[in-house]
Amino acid sequence: MCGIVGILGTHEVAPILVEALRRLEYRGYDSAGIATVNDGVLDRRRAVGKLVNLSDLLVHEPLAGKSGIGHTRWATHGAPSTVNAHPHQSGPVAVVHNGIIENFRELRAELAGYGLTPSSETDTETVAMLAQHYLSEGCSPIEAANRTLDRLHGAFALVFLFQGEGDLMVAARKGSPLAIGHGDGEMYVGSDAIALAPLTDRITYLDEGDRAVITRSSVEIRDAEGRLANRAMKQIHMDAARIDKAGYKHFMAKEIAEQPTVLADALRGYLEDDRISLPGEELDFTKVERLTLVACGTAFYACLTAKYWFEQLARMPVEVDVASEFRYREPPITPGTVALFVSQSGETADTLAALRYCRDKADKIVSVVNVAESSIARESDLALPIHAGVEVGVASTKAFTCQLNVLLLLALKAAVDRGHMTQEALSETLSALRALPGILNAAMARSDDIERVARQIAEARDVLFLGRGLMYPLALEGALKLKEISYIHAEAYASGELKHGPIALIDKTVPVVVLAPRDALFDKSVSNMQEVMARGGKVLLITDAAGAAEAGQDVWQTIVLPAVPSVLSPLLYAIPAQLLAYHTAIAKGTDVDQPRNLAKSVTVE
Numbered sequence: 001m002c003g004i005v006g007i008l009g010t011h012e013v014a015p016i017l018v019e020a021l022r023r024l025e026y027r028g029y030d031s032a033g034i035a036t037v038n039d040g041v042l043d044r045r046r047a048v049g050k051l052v053n054l055s056d057l058l059v060h061e062p063l064a065g066k067s068g069i070g071h072t073r074w075a076t077h078g079a080p081s082t083v084n085a086h087p088h089q090s091g092p093v094a095v096v097h098n099g100i101i102e103n104f105r106e107l108r109a110e111l112a113g114y115g116l117t118p119s120s121e122t123d124t125e126t127v128a129m130l131a132q133h134y135l136s137e138g139c140s141p142i143e144a145a146n147r148t149l150d151r152l153h154g155a156f157a158l159v160f161l162f163q164g165e166g167d168l169m170v171a172a173r174k175g176s177p178l179a180i181g182h183g184d185g186e187m188y189v190g191s192d193a194i195a196l197a198p199l200t201d202r203i204t205y206l207d208e209g210d211r212a213v214i215t216r217s218s219v220e221i222r223d224a225e226g227r228l229a230n231r232a233m234k235q236i237h238m239d240a241a242r243i244d245k246a247g248y249k250h251f252m253a254k255e256i257a258e259q260p261t262v263l264a265d266a267l268r269g270y271l272e273d274d275r276i277s278l279p280g281e282e283l284d285f286t287k288v289e290r291l292t293l294v295a296c297g298t299a300f301y302a303c304l305t306a307k308y309w310f311e312q313l314a315r316m317p318v319e320v321d322v323a324s325e326f327r328y329r330e331p332p333i334t335p336g337t338v339a340l341f342v343s344q345s346g347e348t349a350d351t352l353a354a355l356r357y358c359r360d361k362a363d364k365i366v367s368v369v370n371v372a373e374s375s376i377a378r379e380s381d382l383a384l385p386i387h388a389g390v391e392v393g394v395a396s397t398k399a400f401t402c403q404l405n406v407l408l409l410l411a412l413k414a415a416v417d418r419g420h421m422t423q424e425a426l427s428e429t430l431s432a433l434r435a436l437p438g439i440l441n442a443a444m445a446r447s448d449d450i451e452r453v454a455r456q457i458a459e460a461r462d463v464l465f466l467g468r469g470l471m472y473p474l475a476l477e478g479a480l481k482l483k484e485i486s487y488i489h490a491e492a493y494a495s496g497e498l499k500h501g502p503i504a505l506i507d508k509t510v511p512v513v514v515l516a517p518r519d520a521l522f523d524k525s526v527s528n529m530q531e532v533m534a535r536g537g538k539v540l541l542i543t544d545a546a547g548a549a550e551a552g553q554d555v556w557q558t559i560v561l562p563a564v565p566s567v568l569s570p571l572l573y574a575i576p577a578q579l580l581a582y583h584t585a586i587a588k589g590t591d592v593d594q595p596r597n598l599a600k601s602v603t604v605e
């Protein structure tokens with residue numbers, strides 16, 4: 001969340017900063033701003049709302065200069081407004097910030113004693129004010145930045161720019177990611193390499209606690225102890241940084257449609273003939289006594305699905321929790337535990353903190369991430385890439401199915417390692433998995449049917465999702481998707497739980513989406529569906545041909561998907577859940593790719 005960019009360039013930086021912010025807009029879009037130093041003079045432009053408002057402002061009030069910083073905001077402290085937008089400036093200092101300064105109130109009180117008062121409601125402005133104070137005491141800009149950083153509690157990625165210093169940025173990372181880009185006679189800093197991709201493919205990732213003094217010709221990085229640090233420069237793949245809608249109306253539509261392709265690619269990365277081969281070090285499940293799965297949001301539902309897989313296929317005890325609860329619960333981690341963390345960005349603050357909690361307690365730290373260079377990947381013993389490619393839509397789609405894919409492969413491997421699955425059975429499941437991309441394409445062809453139903457769902461105030469077994473986490477994910485982008489209140493329940501309370505919600509205005517392939521639990525699901533219909537509820541049944549033939553007659557609507565082996569059903573049923581949310585949002589006219597109040601890469605608590 002919040003996108004940061006900084007450039008010490010050889011050309012006018014304002015348009016380049018705005019372009020870089022466009023690539024970071026998925027991280028926050030409630031306001032944006034840039035600051036530059038031109039002939040030694042520090043100045044800034046800020047606008048509330050989407051980035052386009054800042055570009056419009058710059059047409060009328062251009063900002064010259066070859067050095068500058070920029071920010072796209074997802075507010076934590078203070079409403080989205082021009083005055084709260086970054087960069088925050090206090091006299092000769094401007095800063096952009098991702099994170100939360102937890103002691104900003106104490107610092108503000110102290111600064112008031114020096115006659116410095118804030119003009120915004122943000123925590124961030126305090127950083128600029130503190131640096132101004134140290135400058136006024138005679139510190140150099142670098143000393144002022146360092147003394148300021150020493151005083152900050154909380155999480156931050158920060159970049160400082162100073163009046164009179166057209167060849168200097170000071171950057172710091174504690175809790176939020178930051179990367180430095182190396183150009184030819186230019187230097188860049190950004191929240192991620194994607195922002196910097198058109199400028200350079202040579203990237204140095206800052207480590208936790210690092211501070212960097214950047215000029216056009218040099219970068220000096222010091223670690224948390226103040227020692228000079230030699231951080232490797234890496235070449236990133238420009239392909240991975242390509243961001244366009246490829247003719248689709250929305251990134252979300254493109255990312256839903258990409259799933260068969262990315263899934264097929266991901267499988268190629270993990271399968272060698274009929275063997276599951278993990279990149280990096282081997283993971284032997286025979287010695288694992290317990291698996292702890294931790295994630296947030298959609299990734300949490302991927303973990304919940306994986307719990308069913310690991311328990312049923314590999315007979316392995318599994319604990320699964322949301323990271324924000326796990327990290328503060330202080331759960332005992334017993335010997336023999338593998339802790340596994342799932343995060344699309346690999347930067348999710350709560351998940352990263354949960355990983356660090358397990359660091360010295362678990363036998364092994366495994367992560368399942370989309371960004372190979374992310375903090376979570378780098379702090380894991382084994383980082384498993386999901387190979388989804390860049391996901392821009394704020395509502396996760398292809399990352400979810402690719403997470404499921406890796407988690408299923410791990411569960412299958414565990415089942416074989418632990419003697420609960422024969423090689424023959426594995427080969428059978430893998431060949432079904434290899435055929436799945438084609439089946440997902442067939443499910444995609446249901447898009448028009450789903451669109452027709454979605455137009456009616458769009459009229460609803462509340463929607464319920466029901467599922468049993470592997471379909472329960474899917475029901476949760478379907479409800480989350482709908483909430484995220486259509487703003488319709490949606491809840492999911494395990495079908496069997498309905499009678500314990502939620503059935504009170506049923507009436508003819510509440511559509512009930514039932515996810516129920518014709519599997520071993522189908523009859524139970526149908527009974528629960530009947531209970532809904534007996535109370536006037538209108539059921540949208542998502543099932544396969546056998547399920548539709550058996551139970552599709554009295555329901556309000558049916559969506560028929562191809563039949564797949566039960567174990568693969570979560571990957572398939574994700575498609576109608578995503579399409580239903582997408583088409584409902586379109587029918588409601590909401591902002592599909594940048595839904596209100598949300599942002600991607602959740603780097604704050």
Ligand code: HGA
Binds near residue numbers: 002099100
């Ligand atoms: N606390 C700052 C930055 C917010 C942030 O990093 N969001 O992800 C603010 O509210 O402006």
